[in-house]
Amino acid sequence: MYVILVYDIAEEENGTRRQRNIFKICKKYLIHIQNSVFEGDTNPSHLARMKKELMPWIDKNLDSVIIFKSREERWLTKEFYGKDESDVTSNFL
């Protein structure tokens, strides 16, 4: 199963802390390809574990996390324009 995860974490209510933790959890399970975008090949149990870790950090009213799932990576093609930010270790770490 191939997954693309995008998040938009609000700054309010200690958002920086939420963002830092959400970033770290996503990075544990997926590949960081752009500012708040991750992708990767995973399986249902890995995905369930990642979501379980993420939930406490997502503010239901302020934040937005979207997970796209495709059964096979080959059903998805990817085009890059501009610079390729894949897995550039950002200042969160």
Next chain:
Amino acid sequence: MYVILVYDIAEEENGTRRQRNIFKICKKYLIHIQNSVFEGDTNPSHLARMKKELMPWIDKNLDSVIIFKSREERWLTKEFYGKDESDVTSNFL
């Protein structure tokens, strides 16, 4: 063909202007679902036209635009966590 477009536009070099124009172009062709994330059903000629309009605004060294394509929407499932930002008209307009 189903498309997910994510962008990360740097603030440097008049980034706000680039971001405003990239946002408007994406919004013309796709659905705005989160901060810098768009999706939608489209066709090759529409996609080519969108990319042609986008290119002049993407700074090759500073910005990143990624387009994921799936031949069919049904090959992609989507999960929302937190608030649903789909097509909330943002302050760019």
